[in-house]
Amino acid sequence: MNQNLSDWDDDLPPEPEEVYQDLLRALRRKSGFGLFFVQCTPVEADKFIVKLPQEIPQKKIAVLRFVEAIDNLYQPVAEFVKDKQIDILLIKGLEYSLYKYEKRSFGEITEGQFSNLTSVPHILNHLNQQRERFRDDFTISFIFLLRSFSINYFIHRAPDFFDWRSGVFELPTTPEVVDEESSRLLDKKGYEEYFKLSREKKIEKLLEIKDMLTEKFQTASRKPSLLCELGNLLITANENEIAIASYDEAVKIQPDYHQAWYNRGIALGNLGRYEAAIASYEEALKIKSDFHEAWNNRGNLLRNLGSYKAAIASYEEALKIQPNLHYLHLLWNNRGIALGNLGRYEEAITSYEEALKIQPNYHLAWYGKGYILEKLGRYKSAITSYEEALKIQPDYYLAWYDRGIVLENLGHYEAAINSYDQVLEIKPDDYLAWYAKGYALVNSENYEQAIASYDQVLKLKPDAREAWYNKASCYALQGNIEQALENLQQAINLSHEKYREIAKSDSDFDSIREDERFQALIQ
Structure with a gap:
């Protein structure tokens, strides 16, 4: 019974100081080539790097740190130790060479399964193949400071190199x-x-x-x-x-x-x-209750669900809190969007203007204000607003697009085409811009280029019945009845409706762009 009592703690993990002293003894005894693996956190590694030279002053100790992935360890070591007297070389940061080979999802990583590799990392292949060179060329004790998952990589993916270990030490936190x-x-x-x-x-x-x-x-x-x-x-x-x-x-x-x-x-x-x-x-x-970001985000989602009045109420709760100016302009902007959705255009404009008083360089408020002015038919003012947005954010393609729409409404077709071209410089695969450009080209009686523009639409969206119908119209205006009928048939096949009904249906494109506007504007 006494024997059992004396052995009661045999299975307990060693104390941190005990593990540390075991490592120090092993390093003091070791001369020449050796491989030591120390499992520790980055903070522990840094403390160990500072403390070790004080513990073993008779040994020449150096540190080789990596902050990015490498495929070859031999060469950096050879260059680092050249013309130096080193007994112990601490290596930190080798994990960076392993992360990019991990192919599991983040979900599996969170479940602790961080060892699914589709291929062996180059650095581990290199160590397996070059272990004799390390042994023969470096009379140094190497200490790899690694997290636990990295040591697992060595065990399973670099067994030849790992088998030469002089010891594995875990420094409990x-x-x-x-x-x-x-x-x-x-x-x-x-x-x-x-x-x-x-x-x-x-x-x-x-x-x-x-x-x-x-x-x-x-x-x-x-x-x-x-x-x-x-x-x-x-x-x-x-x-x-x-x-x-x-x-x-x-x-x-x-x-x-x-x-x-x-x-x-x-x-x-x-x-x-x-x-x-x-x-x-x-x-x-x-x-x-004064969490204004939560009121704002709640408003955004209510707006997304079409509950515009509730969204406005949510934004107004946030505005009562008087958040800092960095955030306040976003609330006025989002309130303006919801008011616009309700058709309360004048109030929406006022809301955008409040946002701009706080942040004059807020391009989304200029754009949102322009869009409401466009809906009110105040086209010149809308263009001014879009152009203010573009002064601030020249690559904001939605402002170029809507500027083009307004210019078309004013009959300025060449200027509208130039605006759509700006969209396509920024976003070449924007089929809505290709479609709008085609429409402006038709209005300027440039049918060949209009057909080419609609062809670009159909490359990107082959089921765009509006583009097939408008191509048919262009061919008809050119007197090319055969091509007109062929394209018209394509439009009819897609719609299963009479072509007269097709001619009215630009609404699909309009709704796509409207959704895109919301996603771009909401903050």
Whole structure:
């Protein structure tokens, strides 16, 4: 019985200091070539890099850091150690050479299955093939500072190189390290920064957050923030379903976490689940009634559902809160869109003008105002508004397109054609611009070029019955009855209606562009 009591802790993991001392002993004893793998977080790696030379002052220690993918390690090492006396070489950042080969979805990564490679990463192939050169040419102890998943790569994808290991050491995290690492992951400018990251960088960040969520020293109070951060990252990777699951976990732990409810609404909105997204925004607003971003997004989705009065009310709730000027112009702009949808054009113009008082260089408000002026038949003023938008954003193709429409309405066909050409410079596959250009060419009696323009429409959208019908009209005006009938038959086949009805139906194109306008305008 006494023997059993004395052995009660045999299966417990070693203490952090014990693991660290084992590693130091191994490094002190080792001379010549050796391979050591140290499993640690980036923060632990940096602390280890600073501390090791103090612990083993008799050894010459150097650090080789990588911040991007490499395919060949031998050459950088050879160049780095040339004419240097080095006993121990620490290598950090080899993970960057592995991320791009991972072919699983982000969802599978979040489930912890980060080892599905369609091919062996070049760096691991290289290490397998060059292990004898490393041994023969470098009388150095190599220490690879890696996360756990990277060591798995070595085990499964570089077994020849890994088999020569002198030791594998896991440095368990401490509460202080977990706190420091978690704070670093949460210290950011906003999730918009994640959109700028490459896929590989997103994978790196995702793994860091996952590691911190599963650390035994992670506090319950910190987990909701990390789960929310994970959801934000997943949204930027277009993994909205998994993001929602992450936010759900966050609010399960902390039901009054308004930011998680809000971001959950964003993910639901991205999936087109507008009612559920609105409900999520409303949960955020129950907790934080002055959350103007939630009022704004709720308004956007209500507008998307055609509930324009409710959308306006939502924007006006946000305006009562008096958010900072950086955000205020967006609210006036979005209110203007909803008012326009209700046909309350004068009020819409006033709303756009309020946005422009705050942010005169807000091209979307200039464009939205122009579109309402166009609907009111105030064409010259509409052109002025579109041109103000284009001074600010010269490549804003919708403003060029609608400027062309207004110029056509004024009978300025050449100017309209030039405006459509500007659209096509920016967006060559915009079949609506090709169609509008064809229409303007017909009005200027340039039938050959009009036919060529409609042909471009049909290359991009072969089922565009309006283009077939207008081509038929052009051929008829040229006296080419055979071609006119052939094209007319194509239009009839597509519509299953009489050609007289086809002639009236530009509405399909109009509705497509109208949807596009909404997506472009709403903020």
